[in-house]
Amino acid sequence: MSYLSLPSSSSSSSRRTWRYEVFLSFRGEDTRNNFTGHLYEALQRKGIHTFKDDIKLPRGKQIRPELLTAIEQSQISVVVLSKNYANSSWCLDELVEICKGINKPGYTVLPIFYHVNPSDIRKQEGPFKEAFDKYEQNSSLEIPKWKSALENVADLAGHHVNGNKSESDIIEKIVMDVTDRLKHKFSSLADDLVGMQSRVEAFVNLLNLDSSDDDVQFVGILGMPGVGKTTLATVVYDIISRDFEACCLLEDVSKHKGPDGLVRLQTQLLSETVGIDQEVWNKLKGIELISNRLRKCKTLIVVDNVDCVDQLEKLVGKPEWFGPGSRIIITTRDEQILERHGVHNDKVYKVELLTNEEALELLCRRAFKSDHPGDGFEELTCKLLQYAKLLPLAIKVLGSSLVNRKQSVWKAQLERLKENPNQEVMGVLETSIGLLEPEDQDIFVDVACFFEGVDENYAKKILDHCGFNPELGIENLCKKSLIAIVNGTLWMHDLLKEVGRKIARREFPREPGKWSRLWLYKDLQAVKTATEKVEAIVLKEKDVDVDEMLPLRAEALSQMTRLRLIIFPSMKFAGKLNNLSDGLRFLSWKKFPFSCLPSSFEPTKLVELILIDSNIRLLWEGEKALPELKIIDLRGSKNLIKTPNLKGVKNLEKLDLEGCSGLLEVDASIENLGKLKILNLRDCDRLISIPNTLFLSTSLKTLNVPGCLILAQRLNFGSPP
Incomplete structure (x- = not known):
């Protein structure tokens, strides 16, 4: 069973996206106002996106290039071959282009023999011979191509209009044939279907509709919010629904919360699938009716935007609720919901973001109603795409908001988005x-x-x-x-x-001191008063230009009593650091500018202390109880004279002092560290002594002393490595 006439992966570059579903080729004088006109209207009524030259061609444009482009972008070419068809060199040129794609995957040519005999077309006899006799008198160089195209199309299976049946009946059959070849209603969502062809093809393959097994399959569509899960599910539903006995698409079930919401969904499901109009009074009754009424029906159900397993359990609970060959499609942002409902990973389709080319095409369709940006809008289009980052939802919303807007409005919108993201998105x-x-x-x-x-x-x-x-x-x-x-x-x-x-800023978008997190230098600089809101500050080297920025206030940092995390690159500070939050769990501060940590600082939950290239002379005075501290890294702290008293740091595993060229002594308390694994003293070239008991430690795995010249001589190590 073939459900789709879609391009294969090997041909996706040439026919990745169809703009039209049907291209109509015909001799206007013969059929424009009768058969072809009626056929076009019938296709339109069925929602089939059809190109017909006198309808679709923009005024003032050259006809030939537009026609050739339309042929290339159409999935099916319907050729109405009438008696005078060959009298038009225009029609014959069209036919040559149409026949170029006959053997390409996903492309179909459907001939309609309108009161003509295929044999006359193939052999160029009757009215076709008369037409070519005239061309030969003019010594046309195109004759061999035209004859070959007519022979090719005459060999194809098509529909015959010869007076034996009413034209309305034949048109109905043609429309059914076209619909069967397309098996979808893409036209109803035409503006949203950029990049959808390959996704639809992949998902339909996952549904395994050609399987000879009559098993019931649950299949998931997974992806981030706004990526196009619902669009994909809706399109696939339109493609395959006619091949099921009972169908229902439950849109955005996440909006139907609580028992009443589920009961409404159960009622809708029963009404659309088996026509039960009775009201469902409770969830258990709904389950009973669904499982009893659908167990013998080949059913197709889409359950869209599921955010709770209970929704699935009450609507499409078990495979035995449905008849052989049924397919249940579930769209969700949460993979765990699919796992908990028993949807296997190989039955989950993950929707990816658009490609750059697809994103551009979608934005142009939305904003310009074209496949290309308007004149002068190229740079603005690129900037808007940089903001949307290939997310279909953002592209659709922003593109639609800028239809027919001036460049000044585009610029204003882009400026606003820097501070105020689109609320709908x-x-x-x-x-x-x-x-x-x-x-x-x-x-x-x-x-x-x-x-x-x-x-x-x-x-x-x-x-x-x-x-x-x-x-x-x-x-x-x-x-x-x-x-x-x-x-x-x-x-x-x-x-x-x-x-x-935005969550970090909460309801104070312009008051960084009341945010829960700070990540930009300028925002930290704006904090002037005490705050208990800030719990983490992480600044990145690339975002800090020390030479260009004013010093930060150390007093402001002293007042942030709820901090759990600090990561600072090298920065300028002014004032005195009187305090640091005792709630800190991770502190990394490159080129720490102060000579000592605050005396009141006792972070009992601190795990790592990293002060590389710092100005520290003595880390702290006396003994501090830091039971969680596992790593102290003071590499490159050239002013450090002595390690601190470490008796209260019983779980320390690593002490890194490499390059501390001013270090004279390692405090004797280090011998009490029963979990110390690494002691790095490399290039501590003024170090005089270390406790002898270190050499008896059972926990110490690495003692790194290259470059410790004085220590090596005192311990008779000889020349250091």
Whole structure:
């Protein structure tokens, strides 16, 4: 059984997207106002997107190039061969172009023999001989091509109009034939179907409709919000629905919450599939009716935008509810819903973002009602696509909002989007985030603000230090199509990233001091008053230009008492750092500008302390209880004189002092560290001594001392490596 006449992957570059479903070729004087006119109207009534030259050609344009383009972009060419067809060199040129695609996958030529004999066409006899006799008198060079095209089309199976049957009956059969070859209603969604051909073909193959088995199959469509899951499901439903006994498309079931919502959906399902008009009073009665009435019907059901397993259990619970050969299509953003309902991974189609070419075409169709940007809009179009980042929802919404708008309006819209993302797009994306568990939402916001484009393992390490469960959380976000892991790196769509950052800003978009997270230097600089809102600050080297930016206020940082995470590149600070949040779990500050950590700083949950190339002379005075601290990294801190008292850091596993060229002594408390595995003293060239007990440590795996010249001499190591 062949459901689609679509291009194969090998031909996708030449016929990747059909603009028209049918191209009508005919001799206007013979059939324009009768047979062909009626056929065109019948095709239109069926929603079949048809090109007919006197209808579709824009005024003022050259006819020949437009016709050739229309032929190339049509899936089926219907050729009405009438007695005077060959009298038109125009028609014959059309036919030559049409026949060029006869053997291409996905392309069909359907001849209509209108009161002519195929044999006369093939052999150029009768009226066709008369036409060619005239051409030969003019010594036309195109004659061999024309004859070959007529021979090719005459050999194809087609429809005959010869007076034995009414033309209306024949037109009805032709329309049915065309519909069977197309098996879809793409035209009803024409503006949304850019890039849909290959996706439809792949998903229909996944449905395995040609299978001789009569098993019931549940098949999923998965993808991030706005990527086109519903469009794909709707198109496929239109393609295959006629081959099922009972059909129903339940749109956006996530909007129907609670028992009453499910009961309404059950009622709709029964009404559309088997015509039961009685009201369903409760979910259990609905389940009973669905499973009893549909168990013998070959059924097609689309359950769209599922966000809860209970919706599936009450609507399409088990395969035995449906008759042999049934197909249940489920669209969702959450892979876990499909898993919990027993949909196998090999029965899940993941919808990808558009390609660059598809995104451009979709935007042009929406904004310009054309396949190309308007004159002077090329650069503006590129900028809008950079914002939308290949997401169909964003492209459709923004493109539709700019139809027939001036360049000045486009520029104003682009400027507004920098500060205020489109609310219609954001609303769809935010819905998914609102359904997350609180910890998963925190991880999502952290990734959006700090870790998109960052190594997966590094991000997980920091999130783990922050008290989250990143193994579970990252997996949940991946399964909900909110993030992805690409080559070991966390990836998130830019618009989802903007949603996460909007959550961080909450209801204070212009007051960074009240945000939960800060990720830009300018925003941190704007914090002037005490705040208990900020819980994490991560600045990236590439976003900080030390020479161009004013110093930050150390006092503002001192007042952020809820901080759990700080990652700073080298930056300028003014004032005194009187305090740091005791809630810190991870502190990384390159070129820390102060000589000592604040005396009041006792972060009992701190796991890593990284102060590379710092100005530290003594890390802290006295003893501090830091039971969670596992790593201290002070590499390159040339002013460091002595390591601190480490008695309260009993779980320390790594102490990295490489390049601390001012270091004279390692404090004796280091001998109490029963879990220390790595001590790096490389290039501590003024170091005089280390506790002898270190050499008896059973936990220490690596003691790195190359470049410690004085120490090597005192310990009789000889010349250091």
